[in-house]
Amino acid sequence: MVQQNKRKGxxxxxxxxxxxxxxxxxLSGVAKTLRGRTVLRDVTLHMAPGGIYGLHGPNGxxxxxxxxxxxxxxxxxxxxxxxxxERLRPDHSPxxxxxxxxxxxxxxxxxGMETLRLLASLxxxxxxxxxxxxxxxxxxxxxxxxxxxxxxxxxxxRLHLAQAIMERPSLLLLDEPTSxxxxxxxxxxxxxxxxxxxxxxxxxxxxxxxxxxxxxCDRQFAFDNGTVREG
Amino acid sequence: xxxxxxxxxxxxxxxxxxxxxxxxVRAGQTLVLxxxxxxxxxxxxxxxxxxxxxxxxxxxxxxxxxxxxxxxRLFSRTVPIVACKTRSRxxxxxxxxxxxxxxxxxxxxxxAPLPALLVRFPAPAFTPTYLLCSWAMQxxxxxxxxxxxxxxxxxxxxxxxxxxxxxxxxxxDFMALSVPGGGVPLVGWVIAGVDVPPDLAATAHDAxxxxxxxxxxxxxxxxxxxxxxxxxxxxx
Numbered sequence: 001m002v003q004q005n006k007r008k009g010x011x012x013x014x015x016x017x018x019x020x021x022x023x024x025x026x027l028s029g030v031a032k033t034l035r036g037r038t039v040l041r042d043v044t045l046h047m048a049p050g051g052i053y054g055l056h057g058p059n060g061x062x063x064x065x066x067x068x069x070x071x072x073x074x075x076x077x078x079x080x081x082x083x084x085x086e087r088l089r090p091d092h093s094p095x096x097x098x099x100x101x102x103x104x105x106x107x108x109x110x111x112g113m114e115t116l117r118l119l120a121s122l123x124x125x126x127x128x129x130x131x132x133x134x135x136x137x138x139x140x141x142x143x144x145x146x147x148x149x150x151x152x153x154x155x156x157x158r159l160h161l162a163q164a165i166m167e168r169p170s171l172l173l174l175d176e177p178t179s180x181x182x183x184x185x186x187x188x189x190x191x192x193x194x195x196x197x198x199x200x201x202x203x204x205x206x207x208x209x210x211x212x213x214x215x216x217c218d219r220q221f222a223f224d225n226g227t228v229r230e231g
Numbered sequence: 232x233x234x235x236x237x238x239x240x241x242x243x244x245x246x247x248x249x250x251x252x253x254x255x256v257r258a259g260q261t262l263v264l265x266x267x268x269x270x271x272x273x274x275x276x277x278x279x280x281x282x283x284x285x286x287x288x289x290x291x292x293x294x295x296x297x298x299x300x301x302x303x304r305l306f307s308r309t310v311p312i313v314a315c316k317t318r319s320r321x322x323x324x325x326x327x328x329x330x331x332x333x334x335x336x337x338x339x340x341x342x343a344p345l346p347a348l349l350v351r352f353p354a355p356a357f358t359p360t361y362l363l364c365s366w367a368m369q370x371x372x373x374x375x376x377x378x379x380x381x382x383x384x385x386x387x388x389x390x391x392x393x394x395x396x397x398x399x400x401x402x403x404d405f406m407a408l409s410v411p412g413g414g415v416p417l418v419g420w421v422i423a424g425v426d427v428p429p430d431l432a433a434t435a436h437d438a439x440x441x442x443x444x445x446x447x448x449x450x451x452x453x454x455x456x457x458x459x460x461x462x463x464x465x466x467x
Contacts, residue, residue, distance in 0.1 A: 034460070071313050074460040091318040091457050102463050105308040107301070109242040117234035122314040122324065147242075163310060 024048040024202060025070065025171070029079035032065060032226075039065045040076070041226040047204065047219070049084065049170070052197050054213035055206040057223030063206040064101070066223070067173045070204065071099050084170055084202075097171040098164030100157075108149040112159050113142050119163050126167065134166035135159075137195075139188050153180035161189060165196060172196060172203045178212065190216050239302060239332065246332075249297035250339055256290050257343035288408060288420055292376055292401030295336050296394060299377040302328045304390055306381075309461055322453045329377030330370070337369035357427070364425045364434050371441040372423040376400065378448035385455035418444055 025047040032040040055063040072093035081088040120126035132142040138158040306325040315321040383393035407414025407421040422437040
């Protein structure tokens with residue numbers, strides 16, 4: 001089965017991973033202390049592949065820190081993180097992940113399309129049509145010549161999401177990706193995330209808006225002072 | 232033109248402005264040196280080493296920083312870090328980006344005064360070998376500036392620390408160029424100049440010193456990037 005997977009490429013690999021009981025995201029006893037303050041305490045949870053998972057809780061409860069840990073942006077002090085069957089090693093990020101996590105700081109004088117081209121130059125195998133499609137999916141015009149610094153907050157959030165989905169990643173880590181969007185923009189983003197789930201991607205979505213999470217997520221996790229429980 | 236090149240040079244007004252400023256400074260050097268009535272050989276040497284008004288450290292370093300700040304800052308943000316997959320690949324990309332900017336700055340500084348020099352010194356002093364050596368040495372010098380900025384950014388987590396360190400490096404270099412006994416050990420522009428005609432052995436020795444310094448800075452940045460958590464200022 002593994003050999004078949006190698007022959008058939010990424011789509012077959014994702015289907016193969018979806019059949020594995022241990023695929024998806026598994027955190028075991030994850031802890032993180034920052035400047036003497038414990039921001040994650042013994043976090044243990046599992047997320048099966050191909051779902052949308054909501055994280056909620058008050059400010060400073062550990063949602064964003066968990067997303068950073070999953071993205072390999074912060075090291076963990078204890079425990080382990082397995083993503084799609086691979087143990088996340090120190091200094092490494094998941095092999096196929098799209099993120100919207102601050103600080104983003106995209107190039108201020110580039111247009112949306114130029115921004116995606118610049119970020120695509122750090123990856124491999126991205127085509128121009130993939131970038132245009134990513135912009136169109138989030139409701140931005142690939143021919144828009146306005147620079148990023150002239151974008152409204154909502155347009156910036158759409159561009160952030162476009163760069164996260166342009167590579168068709170297996171994992172999407174999104175920290176409040178709709179906070180500056182109007183209702184129509186939110187609905188559009190929700191549609192995009194559902195399409196990503198249908199494609200087989202695992203989406204982890206942090207938000208303060210419980211209604212939004214209820215409408216969008218398959219499962220939710222509540223954070224409180226660095227601890228997590230389902231619900 | 233690649234996306235990265237387009238973003239760096241066409242979509243970064245500060246970088247474009249700094250390149251123009253560097254060209255004007257080099258042209259200014261030509262004007263400053265002309266009326267001094269010095270023997271031609273002395274002026275030729277001064278041009279070649281680019282250090283006559285001893286302003287390399289004080290002017291070139293700050294002007295060149297604008298070309299390094301945006302790409303170095305970009306590589307310290309979340310999306311490029313995740314896109315590069317590993318911190319070592321991130322540092323390789325960042326170092327390559329610094330090297331590319333240094334090569335372009337060096338090319339500008341080497342080419343800017345050439346018309347004036349070729350008119351004044353038509354003798355075959357400025358051979359392709361000389362120009363290549365000069366360009367390579369200046370590239371190494373500016374690479375050190377960019378890597379210093381990068382290393383301090385990753386060591387401290389704040390960009391101004393890198394900028395200040397690079398400026399201090401420029402002042403150190405200025406002292407080596409203009410203050411007797413100052414700026415020792417010699418690690419900057421003062422050893423990046425190439426004699427006319429080039430002394431290849433001496434140039435190689437000086438190049439090795441700059442390469443070692445650049446290597447040490449790249450290693451320091453790599454050591455820091457492996458340990459650093461990527462947080463917002465609020466979280467820090």
